[in-house]
Amino acid sequence: DSGVTQTPKHLITATGQRVTLRCSPRSGDLSVYWYQQSLDQGLQFLIQYYNGEERAKGNILERFSAQQFPDLHSELNLSSLELGDSALYFCASSVADSNQPQHFGDGTRLSIL
Amino acid sequence: AQRVTQPEKLLSVFKGAPVELKCNYSYSGSPELFWYVQYSRQRLQLLLRHISRESIKGFTADLNKGETSFHLKKPFAQEEDSAMYYCAPPGGSQGNLIFGKGTKLSVKP
Numbered sequence: 001d002s003g004v005t006q007t008p009k010h011l012i013t014a015t016g017q018r019v020t021l022r023c024s025p026r027s028g029d030l031s032v033y034w035y036q037q038s039l040d041q042g043l044q045f046l047i048q049y050y051n052g053e054e055r056a057k058g059n060i061l062e063r064f065s066a067q068q069f070p071d072l073h074s075e076l077n078l079s080s081l082e083l084g085d086s087a088l089y090f091c092a093s094s095v096a097d098s099n100q101p102q103h104f105g106d107g108t109r110l111s112i113l
Numbered sequence: 114a115q116r117v118t119q120p121e122k123l124l125s126v127f128k129g130a131p132v133e134l135k136c137n138y139s140y141s142g143s144p145e146l147f148w149y150v151q152y153s154r155q156r157l158q159l160l161l162r163h164i165s166r167e168s169i170k171g172f173t174a175d176l177n178k179g180e181t182s183f184h185l186k187k188p189f190a191q192e193e194d195s196a197m198y199y200c201a202p203p204g205g206s207q208g209n210l211i212f213g214k215g216t217k218l219s220v221k222p
Contacts, residue, residue, distance in 0.1 A: 002156060033209055043157075043199065043212035056209050088154065099145040102210060104157040 003027065006091050006105035014113050018079040021108045025072055025093030031055070032074040033094075033102060034066055038087040049074055050096075078110070086112045117202050119213035126190050127221050134185040134216045136174075136200030146183045147210065148174055151197040160185075160198070170194070190220045 003026035011019055025032050034046040036059075045058035049068035060066075063081075068074040078085060088109050092102035116139045126132055138146065148160040161169045163176045163183060174185045183200060197217050201210040 002158070035212075042214045045209045045211070048209050058209060090157065092157075101147060101159045101162055103159070104149075106156045 004105035023091030029093035117213040138202040
């Protein structure tokens with residue numbers, strides 16, 4: 001058990017819809033990262049938050065947004081969903097904001113019908 | 114931009130054979146490199162980091178700054194080593210990691 005909790009485990013929805021994925025980091029970790037894993041693109045970094053502030057942005061679409069709350073949990077919002085958004089979305093956390101090992105959650109499997 | 118290359122998509126070996134999973138990176142600073150393992154589309158697990166110079170599950174990795182490589186090695190592969198392996202250098206000044214495409218290791222009995 002990594003200590004990182006992601007909910008829900010599975011999500012099935014339709015194109016055009018909006019969903020929210022939730023992540024609770026390990027106790028004591030201030031940084032949260034979101035990654036998307038799809039069969040054709042591999043693991044892609046989306047966005048990082050550190051202690052409530054956005055720290056780095058990767059290949060995150062404008063339809064996607066995220067935030068980290070004062071209790072350090074994070075949410076990833078995906079809107080106007082398309083078939084290509086079907087993927088496994090991982091959250092990871094680390095103690096600091098750089099050069100630290102990241103601990104991954106079990107992921108949320110998103111299926112768009 | 115930082116890059117990482119794992120040249121082999123699939124590596125298939127027999128049980129007991131040596132294994133080397135290749136990783137080359139481009140990074141301008143002093144890298145803190147990691148290897149992660151993913152079993153059957155489960156969560157990624159940290160396998161090892163170069164700075165600790167540990168051996169986890171019999172795997173080791175040596176950082177070669179001259180060749181900008183961080184290959185993962187194990188002298189005797191086991192069937193339970195079958196998984197996806199990802200090399201991950203840092204993405205830059207921030208903390209995110211850049212993951213390679215991964216190498217699928219298949220250890221046959």
